[in-house]
Amino acid sequence: MTAQGVLELTVYVVVLLAAAWPLGRYMARVYSESFVPPGWLALPERGIYRLAGVDPSAEMSWRMYALAMLAFNVLGLAVVYVLQRTQHLLPLNPEGLGPVSPDSSLNTAISFASNTNWQGYGGETTMSYLTQMLGLGVQNFVSAATGMAILVALVRGLKRTESGTIGNFWVDLTRSTLYILLPLSLILAIALVSQGVVQTFSPHAVATLTDPTTDVDGQSIAEQPIALGPAASQVAIKQLGTNGGGFFNVNSAHPLENPTPLSNFLECLAILLIPAALCFAFGHLVGDIWQGIALLAAMLLIFLPCLAFCYWAEAAGNPAVVAAMDSVEAISVAPATGNMEGKEVRFGIASSALWATATTAASNGSVNSMHDSYTPLGGLVPIWLMQLGEVVFGGVGSGLYGLLAFALITVFVAGLMVGRTPEYLGKKIEAFEMKMASLVILIPPALVLVGTAIAVTVPPGRAAISNPGAHGLSEVLYAFSSAGNNNGSAFAGLGANTPFYNLLLGVAMFVARYWLAIPILAIAGSLAAKKCVPTTSGTLPTHTPLFVVLLAGIVVLVGALTFLPALALGPIVEHLQMVSG
Amino acid sequence: MFSELSRQLRPALIVFLALTLVTGVVYPLVVTAIAWTLFPTAAGGSLIVQEGVVRGSRLVGQPFDDLRYFWGRPSATGPFAYNASVSSGSNLGPTNPALIDAVQQRAADLRSAHPGRGTIPVDLVTASASGLDPHISPAAAQYQIERVAAARQLPAEQVRRLVEEQTEPETFGLLGEPRVNVLLLNLKLDELSAGTAVGQAAGEPANP
Structure with missing residues (x-):
């Protein structure tokens, strides 16, 4: 660990909070019922409603809201599937790529509709420019907007009293896309191009090598093909929308997807920007900014130690590699002896560890380094952050x-301790809400553990493992932690582009997204119908440091109790093997 | 429930088509238009074109193993190193014997090519994330100076000055790591050896 590295991480957190504050204010305005965009900017939105026959003031019950959400998502999923299967017949395919296999197409369609963006394929060798733009790029926007819409519906449920409705899905979806995701993406995309992120419809370039080389068969190679494409527009939204699906195979480790330390900082900032800003927006929307700050504080309370731990583990490096370097004298120029396998020189250890922590704390899943080659403890951090339920x-x-579901559990646990009916923001939390919140919390661990167990039991699951020993189990555990929590990053050595993994991980991603979204909307509907109970001296305040610690404690405890046995067999035992030589 | 669902089908279809048009067609085209107006070279992949020949991208590394050139990092792309149409890392785990063997082999090769040089910088024995890393650390460049100077029969001091010129610091003294772009350094070396400056690097003509 270096002083410059620590300073870089500190500056990152400060800039993140400073940028999230005004954005949160703006988002709260967009979601308020009285919002009207200035001048002609309102025309596209109004046009969409007129064509679609949507009355923007017509409200929906939670069931209707869930149906609209599902219909929209299934439609999107189907379109992405068809685009992949027919891309060889469609334009904008300068490399002449063939149709994607049925199981991989289905996996990718679920993956992008569910905001997971798990990638079993390599972008530059699989997807035509049209599939990237019209299929994957569109889902990057609308899957993110779907998540934001559901959150806003839940906030309305908390805020309203004795109401049968929680808003209009079409309005929430359209506004999230047009007024939040689109302008931010446009700005970020142009900033990324200025740094060198490629944005072109030309076919791949061919360079004449300065020093010709040979391939594995001894054939002489005098030219270097260079994959290009409309990457910047897609990279911007994949970072902002916590999507994470890279344009190229190695995602944001690719120098044309993330060329400089500044592009890296901006992309990394974009990972956490909207999730952090939504906490402030939540505070504004419920009329007490401290409620939002408390949730953000609970997130930071878990995030910051994980970041420090990951950075420390990677900077400490791999003793076996250091021994092979025959390193007796320390060298003064960074990177010294940190773990550089699967990392890029322009980022080094600090920026790579920061990205790995941010991308798995958020359910982004893009990478700027190869997590599979992290030290056991450095790789433990991303796995565990996903397993905490992506909250x-x-x-x-x-x-x-998701974190609000944990907040309901927290007030419930606190209520049990003092023998009172739990309340959150003036709403009584009763059996129905607790059942739904339990579903939200229990489904992802079930998907992760059952999925991992199946995969390591059957031959097609084990055949895909690329690293021997405990690390092999970590690869499978990582895959299901990622899919079962809609993250999308991978220990990419796992050869997961097989029918077995495409289908099993596809099911995990689908269930993790929609079987959580529907209970959340059910909670929203149930809370909206309730009266508001007055605050008394017996009410647990939910904006105090006590509540923050309690909430973070519940999240960590559930995660630790559920996953410690599996982690002990994977990264922890591998760490012990590594240090003992 | 089915009548409720059927009432949502038209909005689902129309809103989907409209948002597809906006985010999948208009947005990437607007980004492309602005990109090619403001940053044509960058938008085209930062290609280095000399006398009509594409020499590479200033952002994408190339394989070098001649003694007269600085060497970049090990690359895991197939079927040859630095294949920029199939980016890939090694994905070898930290305790995988294949990783340790590869690191030991690379270290042995480097030691025999650089007799008398001490500790090998870690970035020269580890594969990059993309397989296309255009950079090495300043330590890794300094490690190779004497070998390159001897192969080119240039004074080591002259090569050292070139390496220092080509070393980029951390951005704002804060972000990322100091680094040396191997392709640009080697192109400069060839200029130095040829004794004549080759034409300036220029971007491809703007044609998105």
Whole structure:
């Protein structure tokens, strides 16, 4: 660990909070019922409603809201599937790529509709420019907007009293896309191009090598093909929308997807920007900014130690590699002896560890280094952050609604201790809400553990493992932690582009997204119908340091109790093997 | 429930088509138009074109193993190193014997090519994330100076000055790591050896 590295991480957190504050204010305005965009900017929105026959003032019950959400998502999923299967017949395919296999297409369609963006394929060798733009790029926007819409519906449920409705899905979806995701993406995309992120419809370039080389068969290679494409527009939204699906195979480790330390800082900032800003927006929307700050504080309370731990583990490096370097004298120029396998020189250890922590705290899943080559403890951090249920920042919208489910559990546990009916923001939390919140908290661990157990039991599951020993189990555990919590990053050595993994992980991603979204909307509907109970001296305040610690404690405890046995067999035992040589 | 669902089908379809048009067609085209107006070279992949020949991208590394050139980092792309149409890391785990063997082999090769040099910088024995890393650390460049100077029969001091010129510091003294772009350094070396400056690097003509 270096002083410059620590300073870089500190500056990151400060800039993140400073940028999230005004954005949160703005988002709260967009979601308020009285919001009207200035001048002609309102025309596209009004046009969409007129064509679609949507009355923007018509409200929906929670069931209707869930149906609209599902219909929209299934439609999007189907379109992405068809685009992949027919891309060889469609334009904007300069490399002449063939159709994607049925199981991989289904996996990818679920993956992008569910805001997971798990990638079993390599972008530059699989997807045509049209599939990237019209299929994957569109889902990057609308899957993120879906998450934000569900969150806003839940906030309305908390805020309203004796109401049968929780808003209009079409309005929440359209506004999230047009007024939040689109302008931010436009700004970020242009900033990224200025740094060198490629944005072109030309076919791949071919360079003449300065020093010709040979391939594995001894054939002489005099030219270097260079994959290009409209990457910047897609990279911007994949970072902002906690999507994470890279344009190229190695995602944001690719120098044309993330060329400089500044582009890296901006992309990394974009990972947590909207999830952090939504906490402030939540505070504004419920009329008490401290409620939002408390949730953000609970997230930071878990995030910051994980960040420090990951940075420390990677900077400490791999003793076996250091021994092979025959390193007797320390060298003064960074990178010294940190773990550089699977990392890029322009980022070094600090920026790579920061990204790995941020991308798995949020359910982004993009990478700027190869997590599979992390030290055992450095790789433990991303796995565990996903296993916590993607509520430490989490996905845009989905992270905060997940954490609100944990908040309900927290007031319930606190209520049990003092023997009172629990309340959150003036709403009584009763059996129905607790059942739904329990579903939200229990489904992802079930998907992760059962999925991992199946995969390591059957031959097609084990055949895909690329690293021997305990690390092999970590690869499978990582895959299901990622899919079962809609993250999308991978220990990429796992050869997961097989029918077995495409289908099993596809099911996990689908269930993790929609079987959580529907209970959340059910909670929203149930809370909206309730009266507001007055605050008394017996009410647990939910904006105090006590509540913050309690909430973070519940999140950590559930995560630790559920996953410690599996982690002990994977990264922890591998760490012990590594240090003992 | 089915009548409720059927009432949502038209909005689902129309809103989906409208948002597809906005985010999947208009947005990437607007980004492309602005990108090619403001940053044409960058938008085209930062290609280095000399006398009509594409020499590479200033952002994408190339394989070098001649003694007269600085060497970049090990690359895990197939079927040859630095294949920029299939980016890939090694994905070898930290305790995988294949990783340790590879690191030991690279260290042995480096030691025999650089007799008398001490500790090998870690970035020269580990594969990059993308397989296309254009950079090495300043330590890794300094490690190779004497070998390159001897192969080119140039004074080591002259090569050292070139390395220092080509070393980029951390951005704002804060972000990322100091680094040396191997392709740009080697192109400069060739200029130095040829004794004549080759034409300036320029971008491809703007044609998105």
